[in-house]
Amino acid sequence: MELLTAAGLSSAAGLNAYIPLLVLGLLNRFTSWVALPEGWGWLSNGWALGILAVLLVIEVAADKIPVVDSVNDALQTVVRPASGGLVFASGVGSETVAVADPGDTFGSAQWVPLLIGAAIALAFHLLKSGSRPLLNLGTAGVAAPVVSTAEDGASLGLSLLAIVLPVLVLLVAVGLAVLLIVGVRRLRPKKGSPAG
Template identity: 45%
Template sequence: MLAALTGAGLSAAAGLNAFIPLVLVGVFARFTEFIQLPAHLEWLQSWPAIIISLALLVAELILDKIPGVDHVNDLIQTAVRPVVGGVIFAATAASTVVDQSNFWQDNPLIAGLVGAVVALATHVAKAASRPAVNATTGGTGAPLASFAEDAIAVGLVLVAIFVPVLVVFVFLFMGIAVYRIVTTGRRRRRHREMRQAEERMERESHEAEGGMVAWWRSKWREPRRLSRSARHAWIEGKDGGTPTPQTPPSSQSPPTTQSPQTTQSAQTTQSPQPTQSPRTPQSP
C-alpha cells in the first residue's frame, strides 16, 4: 500500500512537471538511502541522466510561465509526462523497504501502466485549469499558476518519499483546487459575455433612438449611413461650393441637398444691387 502511494505521488508530480521528480529521484537515489532503484532503472541516478533532466527542467520552468507558450508546452508534454510517470512509478519499488512488498518490483509493466494513467490524469487536470486561469486574469496569472504547480510538484515528491500516507490528502486538495479554478473561470467568462451583450444592446438602442454616440463611432459610422446622393452632393460642395450640413437617416427630417448652382443663385438673389445715380444731361 505504501509503495502504491509513493508511486502515485511521484507520478502525479510528473503530471505537473515531468522533470522535477526525475531530478529529485535521481539525486535521492544517488546520494541517500531513501530510494533504492531496481536494477533495470539504475540509470536514473547516473550523472548523464541527472544533468539532462536538469537542463530539461530549466527549459520547462521558463516555457511554462509564458502565456500562450504554456499551451504549446502542454501539448508537447502530453506525450512526455505519462511516460515519465510510468517510469517513476516503476522506480518506486524501493519503497518495498518500508512495507516489505515485492509486488510492484515483480510487475514493472503494471507499475508503468498505473503510473502513466495517474500522470496523464494529473496532466489533463492541469491543462484544463490553465485556460481558465488565463481567461480570468488576462494572461497575468499564468506565471503564478506555474509557480504554484512547481511548488506542489516538489512538495508532492517529498511527501511521497518520506510520508506517503499524506499523498491521499494532497490528491484531495488538488482535486478541489482544479474544480474551483475551472468552475470559477467558466462562471466569470459567462458573466463577461453577458455584460458585453447587454452593453452592445444598450448602445444599439440608444443609437436607434437618435441619441448621441461616441465621437469615434460618429466619425467612422455616420459617413457610411449617408445615401449616395448625399455623399455626391457633399463632394460637389467640397469641390466647388459650400457644403450643406447633412442629417443622418436616424433623424426625423429627411436630408435635403442643394447643388452649388442653387447656392450661388441664392447668394446673388439675396445680395443687394448697387444703386446708380442718374446722369445729368450735358448742355449742347
C-alpha cells in the same frame, strides 16, 4: 507504502514531468533515502541527471509565459504521462526497464505499473492544462507565472512527501485534484453569459 509513494510521484509528474524524476535520481545518488530497484540505476547517472536538469529549466521557463505555457502543455501531454509511468514503476520496484525482450513486457504484468502511473499523471496533467487557458484569458496572462510556480512547488513537495511520508500522499493528491477541479469550474464562463 510503495503504492502510495508511486502514486505520489506519478501525481507530481502530471504537474511537472521532470521534478519527480530528478528527485528520485538525486536522492538515489546522494542519499540513502531512495534505493532504486535493479534496472533503474540509469536514473541517477550524471548524464541522465544533467539532461533532466536542462529539460526542467526549459519546462519551468516555458510554463511561466502565457500562450507558450499552453503550447508546452500540449507537448507535455505525452511526456508527463510517460514520466508518471516511469516513476510509478520505479516506485513499486518494477523490473520493466531491465527486461531484455520488449515482448515480455506486454506478455506479462510488467506493463501494469507503467499504465497506472501514466493514467495518474495524465489525469493531473489534463486538470492542469485544462485550467491554464482559462486562467490566462481571465487574468490577461498575469496569473501564469504565479500559478506555474505554485504547480512546480506542489510537484516538488508531493515528490518529497511521497518519499519521506507516503501516508499523507493520498490526502495531498486528492486535495490538489479537488483544487484544480474547483479552479477550472470557477474559471469557465457561465452558460448564457456574454463571451468576451
